[in-house]
Structures are given as structure tokens and as C-alpha cells.
Amino acid sequence: MTTLAPLPADPSVDGPGWTAVCPLDALAPERGAAALVTASDGEELQVAIFRLVDGTVHAVQQLDPYSGANVMSRGIVGTRRGTPTVAAPVYKQVFELATGRCLDAAGKEPRDGLAADLAAFPVVVTGGVVHVGLG
Amino acid sequence: MTTTQGSEQPPGPRPDDRRHVVVVGGGMVAQRFVEALRSRDDAGAWRVSVFAEEPRTPYDRVGLTRYFEVRDAEELTLGDPALWDDPLVELHRDCAITAIDRGARTVTDRLGRVHPYDELVLATGSSAAVPPIPGHDLPGVFVYRTIDDVAALRGWVEAKRETGRVTTRGGVVERPVRGAVVGGGLLGLEAAGALKALGAQATVIEFGSHLMGVQIDLGGGHALKRLINDKGIAVRAETATKELRPHRRTGHVGRMDFADGGRLDVDVVVLATGVRPRDELARAAGLEVGERGGTVVDLTCRTADPHVWAIGEVACIEGRCLGLVAPGNTMAEVVVDRLLGGGATFPGADTATRLKLSGVDVASFGDAHGRTSGAVEIVWADPVAGVYKKLVMADDARTLLGGVFVGDAAPYASLRPMLGAELPGDPSAFLLPEGGGAPALELPDDATVCSCNNVSAGTIRGAVDEHGCTDVAGVKACTRAGTTCGACLPLVTKLTRTELTKAGVEVSNALCEHFSLSRAQLFDAVRVADLHTFSEIIERFGTGRGCDVCKPVVASILASLGNGHILAGEQAALQDTNDHMLANMQKDGTYSVVPRMPGGEVTPEGLIVVGQVAKDFGLYTKITGGQRIDMFGARVEQLPQIWERLVAAGFESGHAYGKSLRTVKSCVGSTWCRFGVQDSVGMAVRLELRYRGLRSPHKLKLGVSGCARECAEARGKDVGVIATDKGWNVYVGGNGGQTPRHARLLAEDLDDATLLRTIDRFLMYYVRTADRLQRTAPWLDDVSGGLEGVRAVVMDDSLGIGADLDAAMAAHVDGYEDEWKAVLSDPDKLARFGSFVNAPTTPDPALAYVPERGQKRPATPDEVAGGLADPVLVSGPILEVRA
Ligand SMILES: Cc1cc2nc3c(=O)[nH]c(=O)nc-3n(C[C@H](O)[C@H](O)[C@H](O)COP(=O)(O)OP(=O)(O)OC[C@H]3O[C@@H](n4cnc5c(N)ncnc54)[C@H](O)[C@@H]3O)c2cc1C
Numbered sequence A: 001m002t003t004l005a006p007l008p009a010d011p012s013v014d015g016p017g018w019t020a021v022c023p024l025d026a027l028a029p030e031r032g033a034a035a036l037v038t039a040s041d042g043e044e045l046q047v048a049i050f051r052l053v054d055g056t057v058h059a060v061q062q063l064d065p066y067s068g069a070n071v072m073s074r075g076i077v078g079t080r081r082g083t084p085t086v087a088a089p090v091y092k093q094v095f096e097l098a099t100g101r102c103l104d105a106a107g108k109e110p111r112d113g114l115a116a117d118l119a120a121f122p123v124v125v126t127g128g129v130v131h132v133g134l135g
Numbered sequence B: 001m002t003t004t005q006g007s008e009q010p011p012g013p014r015p016d017d018r019r020h021v022v023v024v025g026g027g028m029v030a031q032r033f034v035e036a037l038r039s040r041d042d043a044g045a046w047r048v049s050v051f052a053e054e055p056r057t058p059y060d061r062v063g064l065t066r067y068f069e070v071r072d073a074e075e076l077t078l079g080d081p082a083l084w085d086d087p088l089v090e091l092h093r094d095c096a097i098t099a100i101d102r103g104a105r106t107v108t109d110r111l112g113r114v115h116p117y118d119e120l121v122l123a124t125g126s127s128a129a130v131p132p133i134p135g136h137d138l139p140g141v142f143v144y145r146t147i148d149d150v151a152a153l154r155g156w157v158e159a160k161r162e163t164g165r166v167t168t169r170g171g172v173v174e175r176p177v178r179g180a181v182v183g184g185g186l187l188g189l190e191a192a193g194a195l196k197a198l199g200a201q202a203t204v205i206e207f208g209s210h211l212m213g214v215q216i217d218l219g220g221g222h223a224l225k226r227l228i229n230d231k232g233i234a235v236r237a238e239t240a241t242k243e244l245r246p247h248r249r250t251g252h253v254g255r256m257d258f259a260d261g262g263r264l265d266v267d268v269v270v271l272a273t274g275v276r277p278r279d280e281l282a283r284a285a286g287l288e289v290g291e292r293g294g295t296v297v298d299l300t301c302r303t304a305d306p307h308v309w310a311i312g313e314v315a316c317i318e319g320r321c322l323g324l325v326a327p328g329n330t331m332a333e334v335v336v337d338r339l340l341g342g343g344a345t346f347p348g349a350d351t352a353t354r355l356k357l358s359g360v361d362v363a364s365f366g367d368a369h370g371r372t373s374g375a376v377e378i379v380w381a382d383p384v385a386g387v388y389k390k391l392v393m394a395d396d397a398r399t400l401l402g403g404v405f406v407g408d409a410a411p412y413a414s415l416r417p418m419l420g421a422e423l424p425g426d427p428s429a430f431l432l433p434e435g436g437g438a439p440a441l442e443l444p445d446d447a448t449v450c451s452c453n454n455v456s457a458g459t460i461r462g463a464v465d466e467h468g469c470t471d472v473a474g475v476k477a478c479t480r481a482g483t484t485c486g487a488c489l490p491l492v493t494k495l496t497r498t499e500l501t502k503a504g505v506e507v508s509n510a511l512c513e514h515f516s517l518s519r520a521q522l523f524d525a526v527r528v529a530d531l532h533t534f535s536e537i538i539e540r541f542g543t544g545r546g547c548d549v550c551k552p553v554v555a556s557i558l559a560s561l562g563n564g565h566i567l568a569g570e571q572a573a574l575q576d577t578n579d580h581m582l583a584n585m586q587k588d589g590t591y592s593v594v595p596r597m598p599g600g601e602v603t604p605e606g607l608i609v610v611g612q613v614a615k616d617f618g619l620y621t622k623i624t625g626g627q628r629i630d631m632f633g634a635r636v637e638q639l640p641q642i643w644e645r646l647v648a649a650g651f652e653s654g655h656a657y658g659k660s661l662r663t664v665k666s667c668v669g670s671t672w673c674r675f676g677v678q679d680s681v682g683m684a685v686r687l688e689l690r691y692r693g694l695r696s697p698h699k700l701k702l703g704v705s706g707c708a709r710e711c712a713e714a715r716g717k718d719v720g721v722i723a724t725d726k727g728w729n730v731y732v733g734g735n736g737g738q739t740p741r742h743a744r745l746l747a748e749d750l751d752d753a754t755l756l757r758t759i760d761r762f763l764m765y766y767v768r769t770a771d772r773l774q775r776t777a778p779w780l781d782d783v784s785g786g787l788e789g790v791r792a793v794v795m796d797d798s799l800g801i802g803a804d805l806d807a808a809m810a811a812h813v814d815g816y817e818d819e820w821k822a823v824l825s826d827p828d829k830l831a832r833f834g835s836f837v838n839a840p841t842t843p844d845p846a847l848a849y850v851p852e853r854g855q856k857r858p859a860t861p862d863e864v865a866g867g868l869a870d871p872v873l874v875s876g877p878i879l880e881v882r883a
């Protein structure tokens, strides 16, 4: 696995459960990116990270429950009644970015064994670095 | 051929208890009869057998002339073909009835089989009248009534064209085929237009004082003659044809002699002097016939025999036969109603007519000749523009009695339904160009809007108010309005919209919650306001931050207006994943890669590179329907490496991912094919290189065939080009997919330069005015004026935007750059192609494949769970697939 240069540590997020993912600058506004992280139980996890125009950053699971593919970071970012959202690129379900809640299932059911909503992860940006809390 | 009933047990009474109605004749009105019976006879009380002399299912005779354009009898099929699979319907094709035995209540078919009936409906129509001119039966003399007639006519003209081609030392000389039509009525003019369409010369011979004498007055006739002459059709009025003479050598028709001593050399003659009702069966069965033929019926369409009915052109009702489909359909509905125990009667005929000759707009309705006593005529004529319009009003100068329109029939659609009603305001206002500020007409509920299917304004309003239709398509399906000749569609649309608005249904063409504009409106707004970024556009014309609906639309508009690379700056965030990755996402989140192969042409070297790349990156390969090669299973981080290799070998993006030009499919054409008359591959390559990268409301596909055999299936494309001896015919609005449509003829025999300009304008006009995700076929249905309107804009520059469209296309052509090449030379853009922001070259660990037929395919969830699949383990470009 190739990793970027080590990121500066921040005391508030320097502990178990938090992973430094990338510099904020590496994220284009309203365009997601995928990150490969390791949860505290040692399991590898894919997360989708989104930076909005106002600088807010959100993280949700990269797995699209409706197609079973790891693609959420490649959806289009927008708003529904003012709430920031991302639309799944495969079958166009719309999810609320802050909570992962599915707002529009586009008439589909999630794949067997997958939840309809996305898991959302806390994000802290300090020192220009994006940290994702995996709990 | 016989279509017999299926094995399915239909609902209703047991077969033996069902009553049996036999229909003689399988024409337009018979079709309507069966359709109406099956839709209204819920209890299944009747079964119906149709005996048709022609060897096909009932077709749209009104649209017969379209056969020259579509060259496909199937396209003329009327209504839903599933009707003939109904277990209660039997259709016997190529099975004329030869006798009726009214006493025994049976009919006998041409094979001598006897069929009993409970009720008998005669719908035998008419045959073309052949005037007793000597020589009327010479080879080369045709009538114009059936598909077989027009197919024979076409074959004859094409054969004559071949023999007219003479090779001399100076090259090939072609003598045009000389055609003449006897009869200057509606039918004769259509036939003359058809001769022109076949590339023959045409002269119309009319016995009376002017063309279309039944429908229009002398003033209109003069204006019409000028319009007809402008189409390159000659007219000889007040001329009686004395004799048709054979050519000395061939024995084919060769010359026409006129009563005034004049002569005309001809290779083909069409007789269009009228029709004769086919009342021979009824006559032989002892039923009364009218003074000028036709089976006499009362207002319930019943003959003197209570079990025999007659409908359509063969029926002599109120003392006359009616040669139009609308009253025939009404009769069909009357008889169905009667069979089901109703009390309907024939309400009288609407004889409004409109000529269906492209570029010649003629219509008349009501008392066109002003024969009502005290009638006042209001005439507006512009001889320079070739326009003549007349309204006939009652002596109160307010009540509309009729009208004649030549050269500009725009007011016809809205005025005709007002027949017998009072017009608001000054009638002359309705005749001025563009309506001249005439008050908007509120149609009375009983006004007929669609005369082909006899649908009133009230019925259309009811479809919205009571049946809950929410769009024109729904109203069409529910009422049948606008489903036959389509002339009333603008009015149906208007009524539907008005009614929806009244019902409080917002007739919204808003894109989404962020933009209240339609795509076309937004396109104009962005163009006029000269905006170049999404932020500017949404701030000015929208709200919020957009969504997966409006962002790609804005991206497409910006791309069509030439705003640089689609991944430049803020634009990148607007693209959906396909455009963003410049590849097509597949179900497992990997992408497919399609290099452009213009016209489907590829060198052996090119093929080797594609094969090697696919092999090195472990891609599944397949040939596409658009004549190129698709490579599946490429991961995000592999895309730049793959394209590095393809670009180095001279390939460029095929835009398979974009709402943009996909491919120009071609046949091999005159360079190799022994039938080809033009270089179709060369033209396809030229077109593909011209329009590559053009962003549009939906994907665009083109096709080019090297001759009329149409091996490239160009008429299934948005733009289809088919070679002719003289150049190119161009067809528009075709597509395959879920709702296949055949492209329709836009222009004929164009030279290369005119062809390019025509397609340039057509595409640009579409790009600017179509709705989001609206393909060219539905766009042509919606756009103002339909195909005719588009033809006027594209060919005659009727909106004066031709130069603007040309300039826009020129800017596109000049500004083209290969999207992939640009990405490879730009580190910022390349940076987007990492798999993970913190591990850009690590493959998605969840991808898994299994081998199949020597290639790989995504593993199913079960295969993954069962450990049968190979995950992607290697981070380099090569993925080995277990063979
Ligand atoms: C070129 C052209 C353009 C036209 N344009 C218009 C227009 O714009 N508007 C308009 O309103 N009308 C138009 N018409 C007229 C319209 O087509 C007819 O009014 C309509 O088709 C009449 O329908 P029908 O069912 O009565 O007769 P048809 O459609 O003629 O059908 C009668 C059928 O019965 C069959 N038949 C006859 N005898 C027997 C038998 N003994 N046994 C079995 N089958 C038999 C015939 O072969 C025929 O197929 C046009 C006609 C033509 C030819």
C-alpha cells in the first residue's frame, strides 16, 4: 500500500479511533474522494470524504448499499432543501451527507444484508489535515 | 395468410353463445370498427372476423405517400398490432369475400369457404376510378390507392431511371423520368409530390378551372398553382386528356394527347381522377345502391337488411359517399354502439381537409365556396408570398361558416373547430400574419379538435379533469386525439396545458428544485447572460447548490457553449462520474474504456494496440453496436495508464461516457461494395471528426449508408445519411432502445457541403432547444412546428438564426481537443485518478472476478462469499485471470 507523507499530529485527535486521512487541500470542493482506513478492530474500511464549498468536510461509508460497489465518493454533491447531499452514481439514490440518511431510494431496495442508510463518521480538520473518527 | 385465434380462453359467454360479426374489408374503417368493438364490448358478447382482400393488416392509407419516405409497409400499420392477437378477433388476410347469401346469413370467400354471420358489416372502401381514356391500361399507367400500387409505381420509376441512363463519350447522361398525373385534386397533388420525391418530373393535368376545385375557390386555386409550380411541378388546368399512346418500341406508355391538340411525352402516368365505392357485393346481394354508387344506409349505417351494415367510403349516407376517413370512423363507432344495444346515429360529416404535401400548406373547411345564402367572404391575399386566406361568415359577419387557407394554414387548426360558432372580435384579425392580435379562442366543448378520430375539445378537457391525464402523451393515449395525421397536435397540446393549469396542476418544466427554468430556457439564459461557472449560474438563476439533475445539465450547457475542458476548474464538480472519469462506470464500480474509431474504421496496427492494452490490463473486451471496441474492468487508477498507451498509438477519447456524439456507424460503401453509390465510410469519418466531443441533451448517434439498401441502419439513428445517385438524403429523429423510432426524411439529394451545413444546423438547434435527456425523436414531436418547423429553420432559415447556428458549430469544430490527451498532460487533472486519497495506487480491495469464456467478469455476491472469486491483489497494471 502506498501512503502519503506522514501527516502532522494534532493532540485532540491524536488517539485511538481517529485517523488522519489527507490534507484538506487534497479535496476539491463538492467532489468526493475515497480513503482507505483501518478501524480500531484492525479491519480495513473504505470511507468517502466530501468537502463542501463552505469548507465543511463530511465522511460516510464508501460502499453504496444499493449497488454493492465502493463508489459513494464518485457521486454528485448537491443540496435537497438546503441539506447537503450526495447522489449514488450507480442508481441515483440521494443521501444526506451529515447523517448518511437515505432521502430518496429512487424506487430501489438495498442489496441483501446492507442497510438503507450510510454510516456517517465524525470529521475534524485541524492544522489543514482531515481526520476521520472511526470510534 | 390467416391469423387465427390463440388458445387462451377469453372472458365472457361460452364460445357457442357469442354472437359473430363479420367485417368485409380490412381497411382503415374496419380497423377502427374492430378496435372500438373490442374496447367497448367488456362482456365479450361478440367475436369478430375480418376478411381483407389485401395481404396485410389494416394500414394508414391516409399516410400512403409516406411509403416513399419510410419504404417500409410496417411503418404504416394502424393502431396497436396486438389488436389482431385478441382471442375474439380473427383477421383473414388475402381473403376477399366473393358473395353474400343474406337468406342463409353467410359469406363466401375467394377460396369457396362459407362463413356464417349474425351481423355483417361492409367496409370495402373504394377503388381508384379509371377514366375511360384509350390507353388507360398501358404498362406505365398507375392508380394510387394501395401499398401495392405505390410499390409498383416506385419500381417502375426506378427502372425507368436506370434505362434513361446513357453512357456517352462525354460521360453518363441521365434523362429524367417524365411523369404526369391526371387529376388535380388532393390525391393528384399528393401523387405529383410522390413522383417528385422519386426523382421524376411531374405535370398535373386538371380538367377543371383550378387545382383542388372541390375544396378551394378560384382565388385559392391561383395561389396554390404558384406554390405547386415552386415545388417544380407543372400544372395544366382546363385540359382534357384524350388518349394515352404507347411508345413505338417498348409498348409502354409514351405520350399523352390532349383534347386541345397539345401533347406531352411521358414515361409514367398516375390516374387520380376520383374513387368508386366498392359496392359490387352489396349490389349482387340485391341491396340498394346510390345514384353515384355506394351501399345505401340510414343514419344508423344499416342497409335495408337489418343484419347488414355499411361503413366508410362504401356507405352512401344522406345520399352521398364520403371520401374521408373521419366520417368513416364515426360510422364505425355508430355501428359498434348499435351492436352493443346503443342508440347512436351518424351526426353528419366534417369534410374539412388539409393537403399533405410537404412545403405546400393548403386547408379548407366548412362552406369553402361561400354557397350559403347571404354568406360574406373575407379575403386576405399576398400574391408575392403566395398566400391566400379566406373566411366565409354568415350574414351577421360573426358566425364562421368555412374557410380556405393556401400558403399559410396556421389559423386552420384553431379556427376549424369554431365552425358554426361566433368568432370574438373582428374576423379579419384571424387572417393577418401571426394572428395579428386576434383574441385567444376558447373552444366550445363540442368543437371537434381531432377530426381523424372525432375527438372534441370537451373530451380532451375531460381526459385531464376526469381521467387524470397529466400530459399530452397521456391525453393522446386516453382520447386517441392526434394519433392519426397529427395535424391537431398543437391544439391538443394547448388545450391540455390550459386545462392542467386550470386544474391547479402546475405545468412545470422546471429542471429540479434548484432551477425553475427548463433546460432550453437555461441554455438561452446562460448564453445571453454570458456566464461561465456553475456558481454564477445558480446564483443568478437558481437556488441552493444544485444536485445530480441540474449539475450535469449545466455542465452540458457550458460544454456546448465552449468553456474549455470539462474537468477544468469548478466544472469538474458538475460532471457525473462517467464524465468525471472520462469512462463508463460499470456495476462493480470499475469503468469501461472506448477509444474512438471514426466510422468504425480501424487499422490492423490499431487493433493490435487495443488487444495488447486489454491483455496487459486484464480487461474484458467486446465489440459495441456502434462499431468499436469496449474494454471493461478498468480501475480508476488504471485509466491514465491505459490512455497513455492508447493516445501514444494515435487513439483518442470515444466519448462513450458523455451525453454527446457517440459514433457514426457506416457501411463499407462504394469503395468496396458493388452496390454502393457514394463513399459512406469517408463521409462517416468526416462527420465523426466534425461532431466528436459535441455535448448535447442526450447521446447522439449517426449513421451513413452507401446506398438505399441501408446496411448501416442509418434510419435508426438521430441523424441518418443515405447515399443517392445525386448526393445524400438525410433523415432525422431515429433511435433504437426501448422506444425504437425510424428517422424521418429531412432533405434529399444534398451535396457534401449542404449536407454538412444541414446537419450542423440540425444538431445545434437540437442542442439549444431540447429538454434534459430528450432525444431527437421526442424533441421533433415537441419542437415548434414539428419536423416541418425544423425543416424550415434548418433548410430555409425561417428564424434567421442560421448564421448563428453555423458559427456555433464552427466554434465547436475549431475548439475540439481530445479530452484524454489534455488530461494526460495536466498533473492537476491526473491527480483525480487515484483510487484512494491516502493510497492513490491501491486497487479497491473488494473487487473480485471469475473467468468466463476465456475472459474475466465480475463475481456474483455468492461467488465472493463462497471464496470462488479472485480478488484484485496486484497493484501494478497487470491482472492475471485464471483461465
Ligand atoms: C393517397 C391517399 C391519401 C389520402 N389522404 C386522405 C386525407 O388526407 N384525409 C382523409 O380523410 N382521407 C384521405 N384519404 C382517403 C382515406 O384513405 C379513405 O377515406 C379511407 O381509407 C376509407 O377507409 P375504408 O375502410 O372505408 O376503405 P379502405 O381503407 O379503402 O379499405 C377498404 C378495404 O377493403 C378491401 N376490400 C374491398 N372489397 C373487398 C372484398 N370483397 N373482400 C375483402 N376485402 C375487400 C380493400 O382491398 C381495402 O383494403 C386518402 C386516400 C389515399 C389513397
Ligand code: SF4
Pocket: B667, B668, B669, B670, B673, B674, B675, B676, B677, B680, B705, B706, B707, B708, B709, B710, B711, B712
Ligand atoms: S448500404 Fe449499399 S453500399 Fe452500403 S453496404 Fe449496403 S449495399 Fe453496399
